[in-house]
Amino acid sequence: MRVHVADHPLINHKLTYLRDKNTDSPTFRRLAEELVTLLAYEATRDVRVEPKPIETPLCPTTGVRLASPKPVIVPILRAGLGMLEGMTRLLPSAEVGFLGMVRDEETLEVSTYANRLPKSLTGRQCYVVDPMLATGHSLVMALDYLLQLGADDITAVCLLAAPEGIEHVREMHEVRGVAVQLVVGAVDDHLNEQGYIVPGLGDAGDRLYGVV
16 A cells, blocks of 8 residues: 655645644634645546647647546545545546445444445546544445445545554555555554544544534
8 A cells, every 4th residue: 555645834734723623613624625635636646647639829739638437536424525625626527426434432333324436436546535544444444345346546535644544454455455545644643542543633523514
């Protein structure tokens, strides 16, 4: 698994304010969206393109356009919705599928409550977005869904990751023999006993949308 930590002054600046417990939800949503756009730039470096002949005001030339079939963006609900706009800003022609997952706060086990994905992902690049890679259980389950549908080119985009979560994803998908790329804003120190990333930024879903 390739792990790319997008170490950039603007990313670190936005992460600082996302981490701050005094940042309100509207500001948190705006900063998360801006940060995802920066991460999406890194995540799409290998997006597939094809030649496109055009004419400039001066002469004919050949540029590129996104290749078919269109890439698919898969936010993990609910917190992943806060990253969707930042991804579609760079990939407006991409299609969007959804996976709804919830973690039991006592056992840390993950269950799926919604699945809205295309019937086949064969030959399509997939971008999974979820703010926090903590234990890695949600991401592994999401990747398994995509693999079952034929995906073989998957990039996961996360604001923050814990070393334990990265290692869990690496172990699970190296066993499966699938190349997965991970793009993150930062790798934090560790997980606490409740499975939260430390220093982290708290519960991303609650900070994006409030406690429900």
